[in-house]
Amino acid sequence: MSFLIDSSIMVTSQVLFFGFGWLFFMRQLFKDYEVRQYVVQVIFSVTFAFSCTMFELIIFEILGVLNSSSRYFHWKLNLCVILLILVFMVPFYIGYFIVSNIRLLHRQRLLFSCGLWLTFMYFFWKLGDPFPILSPKHGILSIEQLISRVGVIGVTLMALLSGFGAVNCPYTYMSYFLRNVTDTDILALERRLLQTMDMIISKKKRIAMARRNLFQKGEVNNKPSGFWGMIKSVTASAPGSENLTLIQQEVDALEELSRQLFLETVDLYATKATINIVFDRVGKTDPVTRGIEITVNYLGIQFDVKFWSQHISFILVGIIIVTSIRGLLITLTKFFYAISSSKSSNVIVLLLAQIMGMYFVSSVLLIRMSMPLEYRTIITEVLGELQFNFYHRWFDVIFLVSALSSILFLYLAHKQAPEKHMTP
Amino acid sequence: MASLDRVKVLVLGDSGVGKSSLVHLLCQNQVLGNPSWTVGCSVDVRVHDYKEGTPEEKTFYIELWDVGGSVGGASSVKSTRAVFFNSVNGIILVHDLTNKKSSQNLYRWSLEAVNRDLVPSGVLVTNGDYDREQFADNQIPLLVIGTKLDQIHESKRNEVLTRIAFLAEDFNAEEINLDCTNPRYLAAGSSNAVKLSRFFDKVIEKRYFIRDGNQMPGFPDRKRFGGGVLKNLHYD
Numbered sequence: 001m002s003f004l005i006d007s008s009i010m011v012t013s014q015v016l017f018f019g020f021g022w023l024f025f026m027r028q029l030f031k032d033y034e035v036r037q038y039v040v041q042v043i044f045s046v047t048f049a050f051s052c053t054m055f056e057l058i059i060f061e062i063l064g065v066l067n068s069s070s071r072y073f074h075w076k077l078n079l080c081v082i083l084l085i086l087v088f089m090v091p092f093y094i095g096y097f098i099v100s101n102i103r104l105l106h107r108q109r110l111l112f113s114c115g116l117w118l119t120f121m122y123f124f125w126k127l128g129d130p131f132p133i134l135s136p137k138h139g140i141l142s143i144e145q146l147i148s149r150v151g152v153i154g155v156t157l158m159a160l161l162s163g164f165g166a167v168n169c170p171y172t173y174m175s176y177f178l179r180n181v182t183d184t185d186i187l188a189l190e191r192r193l194l195q196t197m198d199m200i201i202s203k204k205k206r207i208a209m210a211r212r213n214l215f216q217k218g219e220v221n222n223k224p225s226g227f228w229g230m231i232k233s234v235t236a237s238a239p240g241s242e243n244l245t246l247i248q249q250e251v252d253a254l255e256e257l258s259r260q261l262f263l264e265t266v267d268l269y270a271t272k273a274t275i276n277i278v279f280d281r282v283g284k285t286d287p288v289t290r291g292i293e294i295t296v297n298y299l300g301i302q303f304d305v306k307f308w309s310q311h312i313s314f315i316l317v318g319i320i321i322v323t324s325i326r327g328l329l330i331t332l333t334k335f336f337y338a339i340s341s342s343k344s345s346n347v348i349v350l351l352l353a354q355i356m357g358m359y360f361v362s363s364v365l366l367i368r369m370s371m372p373l374e375y376r377t378i379i380t381e382v383l384g385e386l387q388f389n390f391y392h393r394w395f396d397v398i399f400l401v402s403a404l405s406s407i408l409f410l411y412l413a414h415k416q417a418p419e420k421h422m423t424p
Numbered sequence: 425m426a427s428l429d430r431v432k433v434l435v436l437g438d439s440g441v442g443k444s445s446l447v448h449l450l451c452q453n454q455v456l457g458n459p460s461w462t463v464g465c466s467v468d469v470r471v472h473d474y475k476e477g478t479p480e481e482k483t484f485y486i487e488l489w490d491v492g493g494s495v496g497g498a499s500s501v502k503s504t505r506a507v508f509f510n511s512v513n514g515i516i517l518v519h520d521l522t523n524k525k526s527s528q529n530l531y532r533w534s535l536e537a538v539n540r541d542l543v544p545s546g547v548l549v550t551n552g553d554y555d556r557e558q559f560a561d562n563q564i565p566l567l568v569i570g571t572k573l574d575q576i577h578e579s580k581r582n583e584v585l586t587r588i589a590f591l592a593e594d595f596n597a598e599e600i601n602l603d604c605t606n607p608r609y610l611a612a613g614s615s616n617a618v619k620l621s622r623f624f625d626k627v628i629e630k631r632y633f634i635r636d637g638n639q640m641p642g643f644p645d646r647k648r649f650g651g652g653v654l655k656n657l658h659y660d
Contacts, residue, residue, distance in 0.1 A: 190507045197467060197508075204469040205430075205485050208451065212471050255466065262464030262504060269500030 006070040013056055014049050021048030028333050029349060040097075040346050043090060047353045050082045051360035058367065083146045086357045087124070090350055092117045097346045124149055147361070151391060154362025157355065159395045163402025171410055186268050193261040200254045203247050210244055365391050428471075430485040431631050432511060433624075436533040437518035438526040439494055442571035445604035446518060447490045450620075455605050462492030465508050474628045476621070484628055488516075502536070509537050514565045514627035521570040521584055521601060527591055530568070534595065538564065565630060566597035567623045574603040598623060 022045040026035070035041055057075055060066050095116030099109045128149045336348060365388065380388075435443050444466065448456035451468040470486045491508050493501055515537055519527040570588055585601065592599035600616045602609035610617050 190504075193464075193507065197465065201467050201469060201487055204467065205428075208469045208471050208485070211452075258465070259463045265504045265507075266498075266500050269503045270498065273500055 002067050003070045003073075006066045007074070009066070010053070010056075010074050014053050017049035017052040018045050020052075021045035024048070024329065025349075028329075029336055029352075030345070037097075037346060039093065040349055043085070043093060044349055044353045047082075047085055047090070047357045050078055050085065051357055053078050054082070054360060054364055058364065079143060079147070082357060082361060083143065083150065086150055086354060086361070087121075087146055090354045090357070091120045094347060094350045094354070095120070097350065101344070101347070127152065150358055151362050151365050152394070154358035154360075155366065155391050155395050156398050157359060158362055158366070159398030160402045163399045163404075164406045166399075167403050167406040167410065186265065186272070189261060189265050189268060193258060193265060196254055196258045196261060200251055200258065203251050203254070207244055207247055207251070362391075366395060428483050428485050429632065430487055431513040431624075431627050432487045432489060433514040433516060433627060434509065434512050434537055435488050435490045435516045435518060436530075436537060438520070438523075438529050438533075439492060441518050441520040441523070441526050442604045443490045443492070443518045446516075446569060446571065447488045449604055449607060449610065451488060453607065455607060462490060465489055465491045465505075472621075472624050472628075474625055486624055486627075505536075512537065512564060513631045514567070514623070516567045516569055516623075517595065517597070518569050518571060520572050521588070522572050522575050524587075527570075527588065530591070530595075534566065563630065565623060565626045566595045567620075568592045568595060568597050568599040570599065570601040571604050573601045573609075574606070 022041065025041050025044050029044075030041075053074075057071065057078065060071060092113060096109060096113035099112045099116065128145065336352060435447055437443050439461070442459075444462050445456040445459050447466070447468050448454065451470045467490070468488050470488060472484050472486045474480075474482045474484055489508055491505055493505060515534065517530045517534060519530055568588070568591060576584055588599055588601065598619050600619055602616060608614075610620065
């Protein structure tokens with residue numbers, strides 16, 4: 001009986017998450033595009049729903065909500081479904097939509113998408129070989145095999161993103177403060193941009209007028225065609241057309257300059273906006289920190305450690321989960337806006353769903369580290385005998401590599417920037 | 425040779441609808457071979473004969489400013505884009521006939537261009553709740569062009585064209601539907617070419633030949649909110 005109640009609770013929460021994912025997709029990701037294939041939206045929402053359910057199960061584990069056996073059952077079920085989606089459905093649909101975009105292969109797109117999926121599976125399988133992630137006594141299609149591989153990819157991704165973020169964040173804030181953008185700077189840059197556009201326009205006017213004159217002259221001379229016409233056209237247009245190509249080259253250079261100036265102006269506006277936001281926020285702290293402050297202050301030294309450890313670990317895990325989900329969604333949205341177009345939007349959303357699923361699965365693996373011992377057992381039970389230590393070490397290694405390479409990258413990028421800003 | 429007078433026409437629309445192909449077709453009478461992303465603004469010039477075939481025929485330069493980007497972009501991009509929207513004499517709104525959202529976004533594009541978007545953060549409060557009064561006193565001539573006509577299936581054509589007709593009526597503008605990869609649609613003498621020519625004539629007329637209280641040549645059409653005082657420093 002209790003199993004039924006528990007299951008209904010789980011199902012309602014899953015439906016809620018599904019609805020949230022659906023709304024997020026419609027309102028944020030795809031708000032400038034038209035949803036022609038509802039499959040994409042469904043897949044995205046389903047991935048999101050099951051990923052969130054995993055976190056929900058962790059929280060339930062800590063709180064001790066629901067029956068232990070029904071929790072275990074739902075863990076297993078959830079894991080199976082997520083793996084099914086991440087390994088079978090999403091890659092297949094990615095291949096399908098890529099193939100649909102290519103006009104040549106349109107006829108046999110099912111065939112080609114199956115082929116693509118098989119290639120993906122081959123590489124996915126090969127991925128597990130060099131890593132010491134399993135004890136050798138498991139079969140081929142067991143959950144452990146699949147999870148281990150998904151976990152490797154997800155952990156690598158997380159480490160790369162964290163490494164880059166850890167370096168990039170302080171760097172950007174520092175550069176924003178050091179640059180101290182004023183309104184006159186922006187105005188000066190805008191004036192340069194408009195001047196460049198005027199120069200481009202005047203050159204294009206010359207080209208257009210020259211071409212029109214040639215066209216009008218050409219109409220008169222077109223009647224005597226053939227041999228003499230050819231010779232006449234060569235001698236008549238040679239000096240004119242040389243001029244045109246020269247002007248065209250100048251126009252190309254000026255257009256490149258105008259693009260640079262435009263991007264610099266956008267950058268300056270963004271800097272100014274960020275400075276405003278940061279300065280506005282200095283006085284306020286976010287509600288969680290304030291809550292903790294109040295709790296520590298008013299409860300005094302009488303700390304019942306046992307009583308609070310459960311709640312604190314719950315809060316900690318909850319914070320980690322919520323901020324990582326929020327951060328991920330924001331990053332996904334920004335990334336999506338930056339690179340998508342009306343043709344590739346379906347493929348990109350599915351790629352994002354895949355990344356999101358893998359990210360969440362590996363989060364579960366890594367979160368085990370920050371949970372107290374008694375709560376780790378469920379994860380260890382469900383996920384089988386994975387070598388968790390390997391994942392933690394792998395995360396650290398990739399994090400270091402990513403941080404170092406982003407330092408190098410930012411240093412190189414920074415070296416080029418001062419030269420740009422020094423030209424008057 | 426004496427330089428001709430000029431008018432400035434904006435070409436607005438979502439990214440990927442085909443503005444660059446359209447501008448290339450209008451100015452160089454050729455199909456654009458390798459369309460790529462427009463960063464910032466790209467300008468091209470068309471030489472137009474005002475009142476062609478009549479004794480008052482005069483040649484003008486029409487500058488087509490193709491401003492790229494998405495209407496829901498970051499506020500920094502919007503502020504930078506706004507610098508191109510000064511002293512505009514005409515607006516061509518381009519949308520993709522296969523993508524309904526792109527035609528809905530035209531309302532927001534036109535509002536951004538005539539600087540009615542008073543909220544600088546870019547959050548537009550209305551979303552499809554279009555108020556006709558906002559365009560009642562709009563002096564700038566508009567033209568609505570729908571692209572990718574060839575990709576609409578025969579069966580859906582009527583439905584799409586009716587919807588577009590309503591859209592053009594809302595803007596009080598003419599509409600042209602074409603395919604930018606086929607110059608046949610704008611061939612001389614076709615109805616599309618006549619509409620285009622009429623639109624350019626109207627733009628030139630408003631700029632040079634009609635003097636009412638609001639409009640004097642050489643001044644920007646609208647001051648900009650939140651920067652109006654600073655902006656006047658531009659034009660010495």
